[in-house]
Amino acid sequence: MIKERLRRSVMYAAGNNPGLLQNAGIYGADSVIFDVEDSVAVTEKDSARELVYHALKHLQFPCEIGVRINHISTPWGYDDLEYLLPAKPDYIRLPKGESGDEIRDIDKMITKVEEKCGFEPGSIKIMVSIETPKGLRNAYEIATASPRMIAIAIGGEDFAASLKTEKTKGNSITGGRELFVARSMLVFAAREAGIQAIDSVFSDLRDEETLINEVTMVKELGFDGKSCVNPRQIDIIHRVFTPSSQEIDYAHRVLTVYQEALANKSGVIALDGKMIDMPMVIRAERVLANARAAGIYHKEGN
């Protein structure tokens, strides 16, 4: 049985904006990231860190909350960790991950703080975004560098920039070709490591059609979810990533005939004239697990 936390949508909230932080949980995103990196000016790093600390410490949120720190090679990265870990975010999101060593470094710091603060060991997780070819080449190493790793994500704009190209919009056929290989490789690494893959943000808030196309495409590629910066995109992303009632119905029937075949010890299984084999059974299990996690399927078993 696949028991994974649902992360269809991962929404950023700018760390120095109290209005955004305190309301970030109410829009229904599966996961929210309080950002003290790119959305915070260099002169406000200290105030954002303080504000995020107090938000984590004093407010309650209906979803998991991660914190995107500055990279540990910047003057702020280690201080971000030291200051924010005691407020116990659900996970640390590292931007521009390039090696397993970075992850092991952060893992060590988290372990220390967990011990010092009396948190359950291993309870603070890590998510890493891949923004460069080097990071992508090391994606599997990064994904397996710590048992805290829950997901790797692609930072689309940064990745395209590091390729000396740009993130295109195009249409459903031509859109996103520059990231096609990178996205797929990221999914391969995530699947080999047994963790989740999260796609990057789509920044044109008015263009819902291309957003739907892009989410549909990354879902086909195998991604578990997509990042966003605006609550308006959450519903659209969820609609694409949540199984439809037809999909749920079919998955349910696949598993029913599979279990009947197991009980009757019959080797060959067919449903509606189509042969059912193991990959289809696994896919059906995944569909129902997703539907269950999304709260739209309640039958146990299967």
Place this chain on the structure above:
Amino acid sequence: MTRLVRPAQAGTIESSDILVMLAPADEGTGIQVELKSPTMQQYGEHIRGLIIRTLQEQGIQDAIIHANEKGALDYTIKARVKTAIRRAAGQRGF
């Protein structure tokens, strides 16, 4: 014990935020708070008390504070006052 060495500010006047301006004061003059708030009648005393408590927790006895509050929750008020203290004490926190 934190010592304030120069005037500093933190926060903004955007909705849900508070702009805190903090300056050192002569020893023995106490903490003087000048507060502007759209909810002065209901929450004025509460906000003033929270600002003073936050300063005292950092070991500050004497200071002049001007605060322009725009509907900030307690966590924001605390965070902004603490940032202003660190800046006024000559630390940037990084």
